[in-house]
Amino acid sequence: MVPGSFRGVAFDLDGTLLRSDHSVSPEMRSLCSALTGRGLLLTLISSRPPRSVEQIADSLELQGPWAALNGAVVFSSGRRILDRSPLPEATVEQILARYGRDERVSLNLYAGFDWIVQAADRRVRAEADIVGFAPTVDAGFASRPVTEKLLMITDEGHCDNARLAKELAALDDGIAVARSKDNYIEMTRSRIDKGRALAFIAERRGLSAREMVAVGDGENDIPMLKACGLPIAMGHSPQALKQVAELVVGSNDDSSLTDALSRIFGAAAAR
Known part of the structure; x- marks a missing residue:
């Protein structure tokens, strides 16, 4: 060096x-x-x-x-x-419809400088403490804008995190799925x-x-x-x-x- x-x-x-x-x-x-x-x-x-x-x-x-x-x-x-590189809109709709009511996960939507959640549950509150600001709560993501990233937070030690990441990746080859932590599954546009x-x-x-x-x-x-x-x-x-x-x-x-x-x-x- x-x-x-x-x-x-x-x-x-x-x-x-x-x-x-x-x-x-x-x-x-x-x-x-x-x-x-x-x-x-x-x-x-x-x-x-x-x-x-x-x-x-x-x-x-x-x-x-x-x-x-x-x-x-x-x-x-x-x-x-x-x-900025938004996710395919149809894929976002599919993921929200499939996992939006699943209590095992907390879905987080990111659009530009906005962070939107359906409810400020314990996982979301923990994330807010980390990043230093609170999200906007919008039940059902009714007013969802164009989205650059979806974050799915599960409980730490959840045994199905790797399987869930593979399941999400298989939904659409237009998205990239990666884990920044064991219990953080992040979805952005492919490539x-x-x-x-x-x-x-x-x-x-x-x-x-x-x-x-x-x-x-x-x-x-x-x-x-x-x-x-x-x-x-x-x-x-x-x-x-x-x-x-x-x-x-x-x-x-x-x-x-x-x-x-x-x-x-x-x-x-x-x-």
Whole structure:
């Protein structure tokens, strides 16, 4: 790893840039400030909704662009949407009709900067605590707009999560299904993923994806790590992600990622 070989970093958020309490460590904040001060591109590419990504980007004083909803929405400061890829409307209707009344799951609909649910149940409330804002409640999704992502949340440890993900993927080859957590099943338009988002963002800044380092910890990060020049996986990542990584670091609660990036970019993080 030669300092100066890469022009920026793309971060996944939960389990990667963010610690378990959903905060950014002081050391990582210092490093991000040092790298942006050198003109490097630091971007966020997350499954989180745009409003949540925006909050974190603003707190780190990042210039963007950034990607939300697994890459289905790419946006910049001022909530200017640069690229959006809605799901096939017929497939959305099919999923809502099939699972909308299933108490084993909580369905979440994302449209631009809007997050819509049928009811603020315990799973939805837990997600709201994580992302930092509450959704709009619309029983039956009566006023549903064009949708970029559906999120299905089940209970943790639910034994049928893998089967359910396969079942959803089989509904329509026009959608991509990925799990960002064991109990989070995310649906976006086919061929819309974090790898595509990384390429789009890099190009907007006059770079290629191969000039970027990318870091993640979930199945949905695999396309992003495959697209970048230096893929890094967190130590708790699934084996499928570790297999595409060139470097595996430790926990999001220790300094291993900060230390690795400091070595890669020849920057010292403040302690």
